[in-house]
Amino acid sequence: MGRARRLADFVAGAGIYALLAAGIVLALAFVPGFAAPENLANVLTQSAALALVAIGQTFVIVGGMIDLSVGQLLGLTVVLVCALTDGSAAALPAVLLALAATGIGVGLAHGWLVNRLQIEPLILTFGSLSILQGAIFAFTDRSVGRAPEALAWLANGRIGALPVAGLALILCALLAHVILRHTRFGLRLIAVGSDAGSARRAGVDVSRIRLLAFVLSALGAVLGGLIVAGRLGIGYPNAGQGFELDAIVAAVLGGASLAGGKGSIAGTVAAVLLLGVISNSLNLLEVSAFVQTSAKGLIVVVAILATGWRPRTLAVSPS
Amino acid sequence: MMAARPRAALLDRDALSRWAIMLVLVALYAAAVAVSSAFLDPTYLGNIVRQAAPVGIAAIGTTLVMIVGCIDLSIGAIISLTAVLCAVLMEGNAERVPLAVSVTLAAGAGLGAINGALVCASRASSFILTLGSGLAIYGLTQIYSGGTARGIVAPGFREFFNQRIGDVLPVLALALLTLALLLEALLRTTRFGRHLYLIGSNREAARLAGLPVAGVTFACYVISGLFAALGGIAVLARSGVSSTFTGRGFEFDALAAIVLGGTVFSGGRGSVLGTVAGVLVLFIAFNMVNILGLNYNLQLVLKGAIIIAASAAYARLGAER
Numbered sequence: 001m002g003r004a005r006r007l008a009d010f011v012a013g014a015g016i017y018a019l020l021a022a023g024i025v026l027a028l029a030f031v032p033g034f035a036a037p038e039n040l041a042n043v044l045t046q047s048a049a050l051a052l053v054a055i056g057q058t059f060v061i062v063g064g065m066i067d068l069s070v071g072q073l074l075g076l077t078v079v080l081v082c083a084l085t086d087g088s089a090a091a092l093p094a095v096l097l098a099l100a101a102t103g104i105g106v107g108l109a110h111g112w113l114v115n116r117l118q119i120e121p122l123i124l125t126f127g128s129l130s131i132l133q134g135a136i137f138a139f140t141d142r143s144v145g146r147a148p149e150a151l152a153w154l155a156n157g158r159i160g161a162l163p164v165a166g167l168a169l170i171l172c173a174l175l176a177h178v179i180l181r182h183t184r185f186g187l188r189l190i191a192v193g194s195d196a197g198s199a200r201r202a203g204v205d206v207s208r209i210r211l212l213a214f215v216l217s218a219l220g221a222v223l224g225g226l227i228v229a230g231r232l233g234i235g236y237p238n239a240g241q242g243f244e245l246d247a248i249v250a251a252v253l254g255g256a257s258l259a260g261g262k263g264s265i266a267g268t269v270a271a272v273l274l275l276g277v278i279s280n281s282l283n284l285l286e287v288s289a290f291v292q293t294s295a296k297g298l299i300v301v302v303a304i305l306a307t308g309w310r311p312r313t314l315a316v317s318p319s
Numbered sequence: 320m321m322a323a324r325p326r327a328a329l330l331d332r333d334a335l336s337r338w339a340i341m342l343v344l345v346a347l348y349a350a351a352v353a354v355s356s357a358f359l360d361p362t363y364l365g366n367i368v369r370q371a372a373p374v375g376i377a378a379i380g381t382t383l384v385m386i387v388g389c390i391d392l393s394i395g396a397i398i399s400l401t402a403v404l405c406a407v408l409m410e411g412n413a414e415r416v417p418l419a420v421s422v423t424l425a426a427g428a429g430l431g432a433i434n435g436a437l438v439c440a441s442r443a444s445s446f447i448l449t450l451g452s453g454l455a456i457y458g459l460t461q462i463y464s465g466g467t468a469r470g471i472v473a474p475g476f477r478e479f480f481n482q483r484i485g486d487v488l489p490v491l492a493l494a495l496l497t498l499a500l501l502l503e504a505l506l507r508t509t510r511f512g513r514h515l516y517l518i519g520s521n522r523e524a525a526r527l528a529g530l531p532v533a534g535v536t537f538a539c540y541v542i543s544g545l546f547a548a549l550g551g552i553a554v555l556a557r558s559g560v561s562s563t564f565t566g567r568g569f570e571f572d573a574l575a576a577i578v579l580g581g582t583v584f585s586g587g588r589g590s591v592l593g594t595v596a597g598v599l600v601l602f603i604a605f606n607m608v609n610i611l612g613l614n615y616n617l618q619l620v621l622k623g624a625i626i627i628a629a630s631a632a633y634a635r636l637g638a639e640r
Binding site: 068113117118119120122123124126127128129130131132133134135136137138245248249252257258259288289290291292293294295296297298299300301304305 | 437441443444446447448450451452453454455456457458459461462465466571574575578584615616617618619620621622623624625626627630631634635
């Protein structure tokens with residue numbers, strides 16, 4: 001029984017890896033310039049920020065919730081790190097600490113509000129999206145400051161042939177995978193997402209689990225923001241726009257169920273890479289940005305239809 | 320206050336949610352009047368309702384999708400596309416208005432039908448499906464418009480929708496209220512409306528009872544797409560300019576208004592009039608910020624705070640039943 005279920009989950013979960021493989025094979029075969037080592041490193045570098053945000057989002061989604069605020073938290077990080085350091089390496093450690101504290105604070109606030117006031121996470125984090133956006137624009141309505149060298153290295157640097165951002169992504173993904181699959185927190189998170197009531201009766205501290213999931217999601221956004229800041233080199237207030245939806249798309253394409261209780265870090269990363277390969281290929285083929293937006297939407301729908309064989313009971317469910 | 324008679328089902332949960340937003344609306348309006356006497360001026364109130372019309376018209380259509388237990392995140396994109404489409408079809412020629420409006424409405428309903436077919440045919444969540452279809456439609460709008468404003472609004476078009484009936488109520492505001500009453504009547508008096516609530520309450524039970532689950536869900540999406548197109552026309556009528564970005568983010572504003580209005584994500588509960596009240600709460604708050612001379616970023620913060628506070632209040636009301 002357990003084995004059959006796991007096999008079924010594996011087959012359903014394998015869809016995204018098959019899609020990624022197909023995407024890479026197609027790109028290698030038909031997209032001139034895709035196979036160049038420099039370009040492959042680029043794909044990894046450009047996917048890193050979204051991957052970090054999506055990994056954080058995966059925790060929240062596995063817990064049966066959602067976090068729409070991550071894009072604006074990423075934007076706030078970009079603006080703050082550039083404005084507060086203004087390119088100075090000496091100021092960076094203190095600013096990083098402050099940003100980590102900000103992220104943890106945002107995550108704790110989300111968790112607390114969901115736990116104590118029972119607010120629907122989708123609406124709560126839409127509200128905080130608006131508040132964070134207001135905070136960014138209260139701080140500045142134009143690009144400010146300069147990113148320190150260290151962040152530029154994080155975003156664009158190479159160790160040998162390997163991009164630093166790619167290595168950071170792999171490290172974070174491994175860590176997140178261990179947290180989700182091999183710690184008590186991860187297993188309890190899956191239990192809470194599957195059925196919060198049962199988890200509570202089984203003695204799980206549901207509130208604390210939710211709190212931690214939101215903190216991880218916020219930290220993912222802050223880390224993603226550091227990479228984006230390094231790549232842009234300047235504190236652009238709209239830098240985070242749309243990250244939240246892309247992150248949700250990636251998590252769901254990677255096998256997470258918005259109903260909770262299901263999801264994998266490897267699947268999420270594979271989905272981000274698939275989106276990265278597609279966008280890189282369309283760029284190399286000089287497809288216009290407009291057509292790319294449409295193509296991305298169609299690909300999401302088709303991929304969801306292709307990988308979205310969920311149990312019958314979850315049919316047509318909003319969450 | 321409810322603790323005095325916790326079990327006396329004088330107000331059931333549904334009714335309580337519906338009244339809650341009305342109470343919030345009245346309280347906020349009182350606060351607004353205290354801030355500025357402008358809020359006593361009927362012309363100004365008419366203006367607020369007119370401002371709220373585009374989001375409001377789209378939101379009342381999507382309310383049906385939410386009651387049936389699904390979600391529609393593509394309406395912002397449909398608003399953008401239909402606004403551009405309508406302007407282009409008009410070509411600045413008053414005689415082409417009927418054609419432009421009909422084609423636009425058909426396009427909205429058609430896109431809604433695609434959404435409905437996707438949601439009914441697949442087992443994936445409607446959240447992610449309509450997020451994807453919204454992206455596709457949004458890209459289509461960019462391709463169609465070339466990324467800039469396109470099309471010319473016919474002379475008289477804006478004037479018609481913005482003229483005031485009895486010098487007070489703009490036609491656009493009247494349109495929102497009329498359409499809302501129409502949908503509310505559809506929900507309260509027809510078999511379709513009853514099915515909607517039954518399916519939203521328990522989809523599986525409704526299926527077993529032989530209700531046309533797929534058909535009703537599909538119809539809700541068509542209505543949502545149609546009303547998004549009406550919202551697109553309303554945007555065009557209000558601003559006179561159609562740009563690719565017209566409807567961007569409207570889906571979440573609409574969602575906020577719907578939830579403020581007492582409709583729940585799990586489906587089965589909610590009302591169109593509640594959604595209208597939710598929209599008005601948001602727009603009265605925005606106008607208060609404006610009148611106080613505070614800037615746009617404070618509007619964003621206030622919007623977020625209202626949304627969070629109101630949903631917290633609902634959760635509490637629900638728990639204290």
